Amino acid sequence: MTAYPFHEEVLLEGHIIDSLILPKVLDEILMHGGTYELKEIQIGQRQVDPSRARIEVRAPTEQALREILDAIHDHGAVPVVSEDCQWLAADMDGAFPENFYSTTNHRTQVRLQGEWVDVENMEMDCGILVEPERRFATTIPMVRVRRGDRIVIGHRGVRVLAGESGIRKSLFEFMSSPVSSEKPKTVTVREIAHAMRRTREVGQKVLAVLGPAVVHTGGVEHLCWLIRRGLINILFAGNALATHDIEQALFGTSLGVWMDRGLPAEEGHQHHLRAINTIRRVGGIKRAVERGVLRSGIMHDCVTHGIPFVLAGSIRDDGPLPEVITDVLEAQDRMREQIRTGVGFCLMIATALHSIATGNLLPAWVKVACVDINPSTVTKLMDRGSIQTVGVVTDAEPFLRALVHELQMSEAEARV
């Protein structure tokens, strides 16, 4: 049975069995396109005793739910009176009160002063901060809690509007399983291309999360094409992607290997460090572009096309490049800021670390395509709760080449 996202609990009391009111209400729910779950049913012991049923009504849209509730209300089914969510003022900085409500990445509402309010900035593994008088609720990471913040505790007055798996079906219509190395790639790539175009058409942004294999495998040109076409609007990566991209722009090598010949360059292993050094001497990637030191590549195109990028550092980084944020908490916050500017689709290529980090921050309704030569990257992502992910097991460059080809074909078709 489809788990529709919109639901409300109703109570039906009285002689609901003999009067056939219970079967009638259940029939009515189904006839209006909804589903139900009998949460509780108490049958009267003697004929004169009333019975009682608590029914969860589910519907595909808010409108459909309203219609069902209106229809069954006529037969005496009344919404269960919900309580407001409960909250406690944080007693210290950097930690939630005990029994805090831990979020999922699904759309969530809390009841404040009798009204269901959407929790803003939906993100998994956070708490919920409320301002009841403003009817405002937002997720808050543990580390950002300040003493006195009002944090939701327990589950009362909190509801999760989950079960949006139907959306995956419409976005990636041909995919029946989320990850497989044995799927026809052309179909998958076409679906991703379609999703990217649609995201842009509705005014949302495409976020790319990239690992250095994009550069090593020769995918820079394809990626630059996507940036120039406005099909990638935000970039998340680490020191390595930017470093090897700049290395290629400055030396023609990636990891010391000539990109045109595939052979190692003499002293090539030093190229990436020299590249970082050059950028550090100038004062950063943006400055290097402005001064004409950096004239091509992904980072160059990001700067010249005004694409915001967040480079998050890690413990094994060389350098790092000046724009790399070495404080992971700050990096997370900068990533959150970017996600909240209206990301509608996320393309993750060849990075487990940054993909999982981004997956943690994305709400469940932002669809994700994860491209990796290692199937376990996709599996890990999904195991950590990013169930909206569709995986493609392939190397970065062949995927990008196919994606660009698909997009160029559809552009050509559009022109005809």
Added chain:
Amino acid sequence: MTAMRQPTILMCPPDYYGIEYEINPWMSRARGAVRETAQTQWRMLYETLVGLGVRVELLTPQPGLPDLVFTANAGLVFKNRFISSRFRHEVRARETPHFDAWFDAHGYTVEHLPEGMYFEGAGDALFCGPILFAGYRIRSDAAAHQEVGRMIGKVVLPLELVQGHFYHLDTCFCPLAPGEAIWYPPAFDAYAQRVIRSQIPRLIEVNDHDARRFGCNAVVVGRTVVVNTGCEKLAEDLAQAGYRAVATPLDEFLKAGGSAKCLTLRLDGEEAAVWDS
């Protein structure tokens, strides 16, 4: 109920009766009631009942309340309790203080349902045996009936009414005795039809013609059924079942969507009611 009691009915003379508004498909201000005829017809009903040994109590008519004659809608009488109606239409809600005052003055405990519920008394709630059959959707609410069930501790079976011309349960259903009733099936939805069939073993079905003559809106006194004229088939069927049909003209009241039953409120429990099981 008990064999020795004298049947008691509340009526209200039609001094101010008329079609002054339209709240059901029968009513048309263009087709007003003829006052003298209405008076005569009401008087005939009154005398028929008195002739059957009924003690008739009278409510004082009030100017500006043309439907006060339809005492069946005042509320539900259960023993010495009066559960006052909450009328769906404001024009009729104004009758409530007069009904409440009468019942209060006559020793009944007057009770009210919570605000926001609609309940139109014996018009929509009729005992057949120990079960209270209750019509809903057009005038009364299913939830209100459940509340009434809670208040009196009786089984209440809400029945959905689906035809505007049969807007109250007493326009399409009339209990004759425990386990026996007159009814007009098309006025009910499929679930309600199943409920009635499964709960009441002896049913007399009224045809379309007699249903529109308000054959179901009958007053039962013992084995006598007082009904509007022109319900020939129903009269035959009643005779077959061992009842005597007494026809009395009530067409002036049919113009407002009422007939014999609507003009009366049984105070000591309908013939079919079993209050103490």
